[in-house]
Amino acid sequence: MTDASSAPPKPASAAREIWQQFRTHKGALFGLIVLGFLILFVLIGPLFWDPPQRLSDTIRMKNQGPSWTSPFGTDQLGRDILLRMMLAGRVSLAVGLVAMVIAIVFGTLIGILAGYFRRLDGPLMRLTDMFLALPLIPLLLVMVMLFRDKIAGLIGPELGAFILIVFAIGITSWMATARIVRGEVLTLKEREYVLAARSIGARPNRIIRRHILPNVVSPVMVAATLGVAEAIITESVLSFLGLGFPPDFPTWGRLLFDGLQYMQVYPERVVWPGLAISLTVLSVNYIGDGLRDALDPRIRGR
Amino acid sequence: MLTFTLRRLLLAIPTLLVISLVIFLLVDLAPGSPMSEIPLTVPPEVRQKMIEALGADQPVFVRYLLWLRQFFWVEPAYLIDGWFGTTWSEGEQRILSWQSRSPVFTIIGQRIPQTLIVIGTAYLVGILIALPIGIYSAYRQYSLFDQGGTLFAMIGFSVPTFFSGTLFIIIFAVWLGWFPTKYDTQLVVNDWNSFLEQMRQMALPVMTLGLANAAAISRYMRSSMLDNMTMDYVRTARAKGMTERTVVLKHVLRNSLIPVVTVIALGIPSIFGGAIITENLFGVNGIGAALIGAIHASDLPMVQTLAFIFAVLIVLFNLIADILYGLLDPRIRYD
Numbered sequence: 266m267t268d269a270s271s272a273p274p275k276p277a278s279a280a281r282e283i284w285q286q287f288r289t290h291k292g293a294l295f296g297l298i299v300l301g302f303l304i305l306f307v308l309i310g311p312l313f314w315d316p317p318q319r320l321s322d323t324i325r326m327k328n329q330g331p332s333w334t335s336p337f338g339t340d341q342l343g344r345d346i347l348l349r350m351m352l353a354g355r356v357s358l359a360v361g362l363v364a365m366v367i368a369i370v371f372g373t374l375i376g377i378l379a380g381y382f383r384r385l386d387g388p389l390m391r392l393t394d395m396f397l398a399l400p401l402i403p404l405l406l407v408m409v410m411l412f413r414d415k416i417a418g419l420i421g422p423e424l425g426a427f428i429l430i431v432f433a434i435g436i437t438s439w440m441a442t443a444r445i446v447r448g449e450v451l452t453l454k455e456r457e458y459v460l461a462a463r464s465i466g467a468r469p470n471r472i473i474r475r476h477i478l479p480n481v482v483s484p485v486m487v488a489a490t491l492g493v494a495e496a497i498i499t500e501s502v503l504s505f506l507g508l509g510f511p512p513d514f515p516t517w518g519r520l521l522f523d524g525l526q527y528m529q530v531y532p533e534r535v536v537w538p539g540l541a542i543s544l545t546v547l548s549v550n551y552i553g554d555g556l557r558d559a560l561d562p563r564i565r566g567r
Numbered sequence: 568m569l570t571f572t573l574r575r576l577l578l579a580i581p582t583l584l585v586i587s588l589v590i591f592l593l594v595d596l597a598p599g600s601p602m603s604e605i606p607l608t609v610p611p612e613v614r615q616k617m618i619e620a621l622g623a624d625q626p627v628f629v630r631y632l633l634w635l636r637q638f639f640w641v642e643p644a645y646l647i648d649g650w651f652g653t654t655w656s657e658g659e660q661r662i663l664s665w666q667s668r669s670p671v672f673t674i675i676g677q678r679i680p681q682t683l684i685v686i687g688t689a690y691l692v693g694i695l696i697a698l699p700i701g702i703y704s705a706y707r708q709y710s711l712f713d714q715g716g717t718l719f720a721m722i723g724f725s726v727p728t729f730f731s732g733t734l735f736i737i738i739f740a741v742w743l744g745w746f747p748t749k750y751d752t753q754l755v756v757n758d759w760n761s762f763l764e765q766m767r768q769m770a771l772p773v774m775t776l777g778l779a780n781a782a783a784i785s786r787y788m789r790s791s792m793l794d795n796m797t798m799d800y801v802r803t804a805r806a807k808g809m810t811e812r813t814v815v816l817k818h819v820l821r822n823s824l825i826p827v828v829t830v831i832a833l834g835i836p837s838i839f840g841g842a843i844i845t846e847n848l849f850g851v852n853g854i855g856a857a858l859i860g861a862i863h864a865s866d867l868p869m870v871q872t873l874a875f876i877f878a879v880l881i882v883l884f885n886l887i888a889d890i891l892y893g894l895l896d897p898r899i900r901y902d
Contacts, residue, residue: 292721395585398885400877402840403858407594407870410862498727502844505729506859521730532737539730547725 286559293555296548303545307354314348350537353515357497357542360431360516364496367435369442369489373481376446377473381454390447393440401437402502408433409508423514430503430510434496442488449481483560490553494546501542517542572890579882586878587638591631594871634868637662638875642672666866675854675873681752682853686842689773693780694831700781701788701827705796706815716785723782732775732848739771746770752852772849776842780834787830791823798822825895832888836880 287293339345379389409429417425453459454477462472501518503509510519517538524534609617625633641661647653661670704716740748747768756765795801796819804814843855850856854873861869 395582395589398582398586398878398881399589400836400840400874400881402843403870403874403877404590404593406843406859406862407874410865411594494725501727502729505844506847508862521733525733528733528737529741532741535730535733535737539727539733543722543726543730546727547721550721550725 283559287555290551290555290558292551293558296551296555299544299548300552303354303541303548304358307351307358310351311348314351346534346537349515349520350517350541353517353520353538354541356427356510356514357500357516357518358545360427360434360500361493361497361545363431364434364438364500365489365492367432368439368492368496369485371435372439372442372488373446373485375439375443377450377477377481379443380447380450381469381473381477386447389443393443396437396440399437402499405433405437405499405503406506406508409503413508422511426510426514430500434499438492438495438499442485442492445484445488446481449484450477453477453480487553487557487560490549490556494549494553497542497549498546568893571893575886575889579886583879583882586882587635587875588631590871590874590878591634592627594867594874595627595630634662634871638872645670645672662868662872664861664866664869666861666864666869671869671872674857674869675876678852678854678857681851682839682842682846682855685750685769685772685845685851685853686776686838688769689776689845690780690835690838692773692777694784696777696781697784698788698827701785702792702815702820704785704789705792705823708793713789716789720782720786723779727844728775728779729844729848731778732771732845735771735775736848749850750852752850772845772851775848776838776845780838783834784827784831787827788823791826792819795819795823825892828895829888829892832884832891836877836884839877839880 375389375393379386379393412429413426416429419425420428459472459476462476467475500509500516501521504516504518505522507522509522510516512519512523515523520538521535521542524531524538528535637660645661662672663669664671664674667674700716700719704713707713736748739745745767748771750768750772754761754765754768756762798819801814801819804818805811809818839855842853843858845851846853846855847859854876858870858873860866861873
């Protein structure tokens, strides 16, 4: 977002106009601040907070309450919970972002092909309908269960789990984007400027890249924002059911799952990761809400 | 209306066939199947017999067709035999769970009441909370109540049920001790005390799922009410001098409920999916818990059947929603 503090009546750029509109949405601003704080916490936090871990200390250090040396306490293996929260947050956010990118790229591709080429419309939309009718959570669980060991054997348990889960989530959440993009493309390709481009002999490839893609960016951005939230929740569901990341490469969902056994004695071990997931998703949802208002010219100026 | 229904029914069949194929192939061709996990110390001829006993030595498409036949012909036949004492299913092989060697559908039959009681109640409670909130939010748009409702819905969307459920357990079961932490499946309701006990153990899962559902449904109810509030017929009704109560609760509400009813119908299958989490968290021994158990035990027939049942539910309720919409709103009937 551009900085809008200097506001002489310059010719407003599109980005500035969107930012002006976005600023009026209180929830979205709140979401941006909270999410920014969470990202800082996760990315920069470990640079400042790196408690020394010695193997000999682990027995003595386990299950400590909150103190100055470890503000959130330590877990059953003597690991600092604050540090684990930061590292887990990196993975959680990365899963959300990468899965969203996969889903958006795939969904936009399918949507443009279906919307632009009439011959592909029927089959691709049937495919979308079929994916929408698949029971996603059970299928994701099955996919992770069946492919986890194989992929872990190929590229290591950590990267394997990451790639498998991100890919599985991405491949099962592109349908909404595809439908939105197809709808937009169907109306866009009847516009005069597309007709003009075609009449001077532009190829479909060029028309799509120069005239259609830039015009579907705003609905795709909204879908992408909401997609991040959804992907983070889906990943934590998988982790929560014990079919997510390995315990030494945790996500917030995995930390919550690990904390469940100690819920009666140390409820905070469940509350911190749960709170982090909920806050992230809440702020991302608010940002998506604000973006939708800001990007829709029909609402703007009201 | 009848042709519309028939057309939708016919369209559902190929969809279901493709989905069943996808589920079957995904589970069957995956590298982690139990076929590959027979220990190497087992002699080859024993190994061969084990694979044969599980019926896993046939080509993939044969097994797929056999599975389809079992699913759509043998299992219904067993059901009808059980009801009327006929002998259609004699000598047929049922779908057997690898875990317990008992028919998959018997297990599902035992598990489904648990799911239906808890999940069904939760959905009903969710609807009963959501409708009044949605109606009043729309009637007093931008009021304090409406803003509170919006915040409630946003939080309900964003807080995953596994976290809200855990929070409820910590607060109401661990700290306050009002409700038990785990659902006791063995409890038999036969008198007032056991009924109270059943209510107490259902409270937390129902609250968890009900609030999550209420958040979404209340939003739909609100926006649907808002669409109708500005209609001309509402102004006419007011101009006729009808009481505010009649205008809102009779004229506007009835028309606004049409899309909400279809949304409620569409939500039912996803409830079963989402119930997997709640069932695991509270230890409700329903079909969601059965699925997780089967996945951890690599019980392929059970997983395939349950996943397909979830798919059938989705397609079925899509169909029901379509037909309901046509029934409730004559404008969108196709004939």
